[in-house]
Amino acid sequence: MEKRIYNFSAGPAILPEEVLKEAQEQLFSYKDTGMSVMEMSHRSKAYDEIFKGAQNDLRKLLKIGDDYDVLFLQGGATLQFSMVPLNLMPPNNKADYINTGAWSKKAIKEAKRVGEVNVAATSESTNFNRIPKQEELKLNADASYVHFTSNNTIFGTEFRNEPEVGNVPLVCDASSDFLHKFVDINKYGLIYAGSQKNMGPAGVTVVIIKRDLLQRSSDNLHTYLNYKVHSEGDSLYNTPATFSIYVVGLVYKWLLNMGGLDEMYKRNVEKANILYDYIDASDGYYIGTAEKEDRSLMNVTYRLPNEDLEKKIIAEASAKGFSGIKGHRSVGGIRASIYNAFPKKGVADLVEFMKDFKKNN
Numbered sequence: 388m389e390k391r392i393y394n395f396s397a398g399p400a401i402l403p404e405e406v407l408k409e410a411q412e413q414l415f416s417y418k419d420t421g422m423s424v425m426e427m428s429h430r431s432k433a434y435d436e437i438f439k440g441a442q443n444d445l446r447k448l449l450k451i452g453d454d455y456d457v458l459f460l461q462g463g464a465t466l467q468f469s470m471v472p473l474n475l476m477p478p479n480n481k482a483d484y485i486n487t488g489a490w491s492k493k494a495i496k497e498a499k500r501v502g503e504v505n506v507a508a509t510s511e512s513t514n515f516n517r518i519p520k521q522e523e524l525k526l527n528a529d530a531s532y533v534h535f536t537s538n539n540t541i542f543g544t545e546f547r548n549e550p551e552v553g554n555v556p557l558v559c560d561a562s563s564d565f566l567h568k569f570v571d572i573n574k575y576g577l578i579y580a581g582s583q584k585n586m587g588p589a590g591v592t593v594v595i596i597k598r599d600l601l602q603r604s605s606d607n608l609h610t611y612l613n614y615k616v617h618s619e620g621d622s623l624y625n626t627p628a629t630f631s632i633y634v635v636g637l638v639y640k641w642l643l644n645m646g647g648l649d650e651m652y653k654r655n656v657e658k659a660n661i662l663y664d665y666i667d668a669s670d671g672y673y674i675g676t677a678e679k680e681d682r683s684l685m686n687v688t689y690r691l692p693n694e695d696l697e698k699k700i701i702a703e704a705s706a707k708g709f710s711g712i713k714g715h716r717s718v719g720g721i722r723a724s725i726y727n728a729f730p731k732k733g734v735a736d737l738v739e740f741m742k743d744f745k746k747n748n
């Protein structure tokens with residue numbers, strides 16, 4: 388099949404075509420090595436360049452200083468739900484969590500196994516259709532850290548700015564909006580993100596950690612779960628997800644070639660506005676599920692007048708090559724995920740399709 392469809396999947400998700408083509412060209416034999424990246428030792432010179440290149444390009448994109456480590460781990464964001472409290476909760480053994488959806492809840496569940504969790508704010512009573520305001524946050528000055536989920540993949544909400552947390556380290560699950568814009572890394576103690584939403588194929592989890600937090604990691608921790616071990620092993624303590632890291636590295640190069648994260652953000656705002664503007668102009672036929680000021684630029688969630696129409700539009704969309712727009716069951720309706728690699732034309736075409744559907748139904 389030569390033709391590609393519009394892939395609105397929430398994750399694993401669309402990748403830049405340029406990246407796929409480059410990986411295809413290099414699949415059989417990478418540069419002059421005579422082997423695929425998949426077949427290469429993670430300790431080889433060629434792979435070392437790929438690995439360090441990816442780390443350095445990420446440092447360039449986010450202007451990450453030497454006071455932070457960049458780790459490429461496995462286990463997804465899900466393992467970070469455990470690693471974060473295991474490493475960072477001591478010695479106070481209490482942490483603040485902002486509950487903005489299903490992923491926050493899973494993070495809270497794991498943290499509770501380690502210590503005391505204070506839910507600093509939650510939007511659960513309105514089915515997570517909004518981001519709690521700064522004034523709502525009940526933060527503890529002696530918390531070990533504050534955890535938040537920057538983009539809520541399922542509910543279609545996103546923090547516009549980081550919560551203000553004073554001197555307490557800020558920890559962020561950025562799995563579904565990492566690199567959609569520039570963020571000031573110095574505001575964070577730790578950011579983690581699984582690769583398969585906005586950054587590459589599944590298999591690698593980026594963890595950016597402020598080095599001074601590494602002293603909290605106890606030697607009693609299981610080896611793989613200890614950030615200090617990964618830091619001291621230059622993130623190569625054990626075999627990393629070599630091919631995924633290679634593709635993620637190609638995505639970083641693609642982002643740099645596009646003009647970096649400010650340019651990416653401009654495009655993301657433009658793209659999301661095409662869809663949100665039409666939803667708001669549809670006389671209530673399409674209804675966004677998130678509060679306007681908290682709407683995600685990555686996952687656009689909306690409903691139709693009834694569930695039968697929702698089933699119908701999903702079926703018709705899929706037949707026309709708009710794939711993966713079915714909303715998560717906890718919200719229902721439609722979710723169009725329009726990550727960095729998703730083309731603007733695809734969003735405009737979806738809107739044209741939605742206009743036709745409204746006219747005919």
Ligand SMILES: *Cc1c(COP(=O)(O)O)cnc(C)c1O
Nearest residue numbers: 463464465490540560562563581
């Ligand atoms: C997808 C997702 C996760 C889970 O990622 P895994 O790689 O499956 O562990 C966690 N947090 C957010 C915000 C997500 O979107």
